[in-house]
Amino acid sequence: MADYQDLLVERLRVDGRDEDGGSRLLAHGAGGRAEDGPDGWEPVERRTEIVDVAGAEPVRVDVVETARGPLLVLDRRRPDAPALDLADGTEVEGLALRAPSRVLADAGAEVAMWGRRLEVVAAVAGGRGNPAYLPGVALPDAVTATTDPRRALEGADVVVLALPSQSLRGVLGGVADAVPAGAPLVSLAKGLESGSRLRMSEVVAEASGAARERVAVVSGPNLAREIAERQPTATVVAAHAPDVAAEVAAACATPVFRPYTHHDVLGVELGGVVKNVVGLAVGMAEGLGYGDNAKASIITRGLAQTSRLAVALGAEAATLAGLAGMGDLVATCASPLSRNHQTGVQLGRGLDVGAAARVVRQTAEGVRSAPSVLALARSAGVEMPIVEQVVDVVEGRVHAREAARLLLARDLKHEAG
Ligand SMILES: NC(=O)C1=CN([C@@H]2O[C@H](COP(=O)(O)OP(=O)(O)OC[C@H]3O[C@@H](n4cnc5c(N)ncnc54)[C@H](O)[C@@H]3O)[C@@H](O)[C@H]2O)C=CC1
Numbered sequence: 001m002a003d004y005q006d007l008l009v010e011r012l013r014v015d016g017r018d019e020d021g022g023s024r025l026l027a028h029g030a031g032g033r034a035e036d037g038p039d040g041w042e043p044v045e046r047r048t049e050i051v052d053v054a055g056a057e058p059v060r061v062d063v064v065e066t067a068r069g070p071l072l073v074l075d076r077r078r079p080d081a082p083a084l085d086l087a088d089g090t091e092v093e094g095l096a097l098r099a100p101s102r103v104l105a106d107a108g109a110e111v112a113m114w115g116r117r118l119e120v121v122a123a124v125a126g127g128r129g130n131p132a133y134l135p136g137v138a139l140p141d142a143v144t145a146t147t148d149p150r151r152a153l154e155g156a157d158v159v160v161l162a163l164p165s166q167s168l169r170g171v172l173g174g175v176a177d178a179v180p181a182g183a184p185l186v187s188l189a190k191g192l193e194s195g196s197r198l199r200m201s202e203v204v205a206e207a208s209g210a211a212r213e214r215v216a217v218v219s220g221p222n223l224a225r226e227i228a229e230r231q232p233t234a235t236v237v238a239a240h241a242p243d244v245a246a247e248v249a250a251a252c253a254t255p256v257f258r259p260y261t262h263h264d265v266l267g268v269e270l271g272g273v274v275k276n277v278v279g280l281a282v283g284m285a286e287g288l289g290y291g292d293n294a295k296a297s298i299i300t301r302g303l304a305q306t307s308r309l310a311v312a313l314g315a316e317a318a319t320l321a322g323l324a325g326m327g328d329l330v331a332t333c334a335s336p337l338s339r340n341h342q343t344g345v346q347l348g349r350g351l352d353v354g355a356a357a358r359v360v361r362q363t364a365e366g367v368r369s370a371p372s373v374l375a376l377a378r379s380a381g382v383e384m385p386i387v388e389q390v391v392d393v394v395e396g397r398v399h400a401r402e403a404a405r406l407l408l409a410r411d412l413k414h415e416a417g
């Protein structure tokens with residue numbers, strides 16, 4: 001089976017008879033989540049298709065299709081049964097094929113975006129895209145925009161939070177009462193909250209009052225501009241509740257955007273946070289005029305130090321070798337689109353943080369997160385020399401050139417130590 005097709009388990013219920021005597025079926029929405037309750041049942045489409053066969057008689061095919069895709073198996077405990085012939089109210093589990101065309105339509109469903117800047121919202125709402133942030137990119141018609149967060153939240157099945165880490169608590173806390181009950185809350189932000197040093201999934205749960213099982217994070221090599229241009233991209237959807245991760249993944253998958261689910265929320269979030277700090281360091285090396293050996297060395301040692309911290313805090317080492325660790329680190333450190341990378345370049349050229357921010361003009365999360373990462377590392381007894389030097393440069397204590405000299409002058413040691 002192609003790599004971009006998925007088999008989903010569908011909860012099905014027999015609900016009376018069709019005119020031809022076969023069982024009429026209902027499917028439970030979103031792949032059959034138990035907590036959707038009895039109201040989540042939706043009709044299953046049934047039709048006959050005639051398939052032309054070269055050199056033979058046409059074949060009649062009975063197609064049974066849920067909102068996710070056609071059912072390949074009606075009852076997975078009796079996969080060979082040609083049809084369902086069961087009493088009313090009986091529940092079975094079928095298998096549906098989620099095909100790319102269906103996913104595209106699903107992912108292109110209705111998106112109500114909230115923004116605080118009137119000119120950005122007016123452009124999106126007026127069908128002119130988002131020229132301030134994504135010049136030249138046409139947005140789907142299904143994306144609407146409003147400056148009223150409560151309107152954007154009305155009836156939402158999934159709430160996605162795409163805000164800088166230091167703003168997330170204030171914005172979400174102000175509208176927590178308007179978040180629809182039961183809707184998963186998804187954080188895209190890659191930072192730690194200054195002061196509390198909390199990860200964004202923790203901030204989301206605290207600010208909204210939602211159980212941590214309702215919160216998901218999406219992270220990975222996900223440069224916004226490339227995604228908006230529909231360039232092929234993979235990502236990770238992590239949640240403590242597997243069904244929430246699966247629901248969010250299903251909602252955002254398209255033929256060119258492939259989410260993997262994960263259970264290691266801590267590892268996925270830390271990967272996204274620390275790669276920004278390492279991205280600053282790689283940018284500094286570039287700004288200093290250093291070559292690819294230096295950049296590859298920072299990336300590799302940066303990943304080793306990130307994994308050390310993550311494991312000490314309870315994450316799994318393998319998570320950091322995946323898309324949300326190595327994948328995101330490589331994208332940030334290699335791409336001129338990365339704001340952390342670009343900010344690092346300006347710091348390497350000798351600008352201070354304020355001047356670098358005025359050049360880059362968008363959020364470089366590593367600047368605010370670096371001191372929190374260092375504090376976390378110290379409290380966990382983990383050495384993170386690259387982060388230490390980035391903090392000293394960001395806080396104006398040393399020039400990037402001196403930071404590089406100090407890193408190279410450290411005592412010799414075993415690479416795996
Ligand atoms: N841009 C990217 O490629 C990616 C960004 N992220 C993460 O997404 C988060 C947001 O980043 P971007 O949207 O790219 O940053 P950005 O700097 O491009 O945009 C931030 C937006 O948030 C708004 N904003 C800031 N403070 C606000 C507040 N208090 N209330 C309302 N709106 C406020 C700003 O007006 C601006 O429109 C960050 O944590 C970043 O790490 C994650 C993956 C990719």
Ligand SMILES: O=C(CO)COP(=O)(O)O
Nearest residue numbers: 220221222223338339340
């Ligand atoms: O997180 C990102 C890519 O995955 C975006 O990186 P920057 O925030 O450095 O632009």
